Amino acid sequence: MGKVNYIAHFNTVLETFYNDERIKQGHITLYLAFFHLWNRKFFAETLTINREIIMERAKIKSKTTYHNHLHDLHNWEYLTYYPSYHPLIGSKIKITLVCPKNGTTTGTQEVQNLDKCVPEPSQNLVPYNKLKTKENLNKKALAIFNEDEVFLFFKKNDWPEMEARKFYTYIKLKKWKTENWQIIAKIFAKNNFNLEEPKRTSPISGYVNHLKQMRDKK
Template structure:
């Protein structure tokens, strides 16, 4: 992940977004620093108190409001945890580079992160043909965008039908500023939910196996 291009891209977006205030920007930079320290994984866990300290935000209300705003406006994907023992997770859409996210595996990396060379000129020319407005011109634009990001075309249709049905608004209130950023957020959430579903499935399978693992050859003559 080219963080210089990413930061240039996201600050260009910041300069055009009148909804942002200094707390939004400082929180985003605190999250970016955490993402950087973890070597730009697909998602990472955040500690609220530590993030508030880095962002110079003293109020939990302000912290959660800004976090939800950044999520709703497509700058991050916020995956809250409802467990006191498990922190919330953040996913960061890429700005200023390719539409897909280049991942680095922190568990297997032993040296500096190496980003392979990718010729993105052709990819960017295709993206420039698509609408970069608050909503796409038609369903075809959405399906083409999902296709370029190597996602099932059916997901593009679902995305289009969902937001077409709610008038291209987030939470039924705020108009979408950049439908492509919202689409990337949709993809990140879908990927994370798929992983969580797989983990739950394996856990349930193990619990079922343990529950059924009973001893049938018992000696009922022995005392309890």
């Protein structure tokens, strides 16, 4: 993606919001939550989003309100929404890059239509209002989780934030392929936050141990 001017984009979109009578408070807080994530991801072409985290940061409590505002922002071309119907794969968005008119400054920008400067993503993503079928739902997928999801999960369980960071770092370094990282986190907590790599056993090890136990009982 081309270089994004943080201040120019932010000022332009706020000015556009001010002059757009359709925009309500919820639209603004939701957009700001996305914009914050976009900035943290170094203005990536597309963002994988976690609904719970975005709702918390946007101060939106209703899923219906969240989806209504998200669809509005999509229809009004502030962003493009690519929904995922797979429970383990997050939905994606692409924020529309806004560009100040030539000859204006960030302090005296004129209101303009949003300029779709963001390149198309490399994947064949389909916007939600053009999606006809729920495809590839039966394909096995690895769990996609990021640091924010881990912190949120630990926060809900009243576990220390420091342990969340330690857990995320450990799993990332080990490159474990698991669809149930939450279960590992619970084991981690039960073990007083001491996480060890699972022991590798042969297919017959359990049978051998059983024979030893039977022999010792005689």
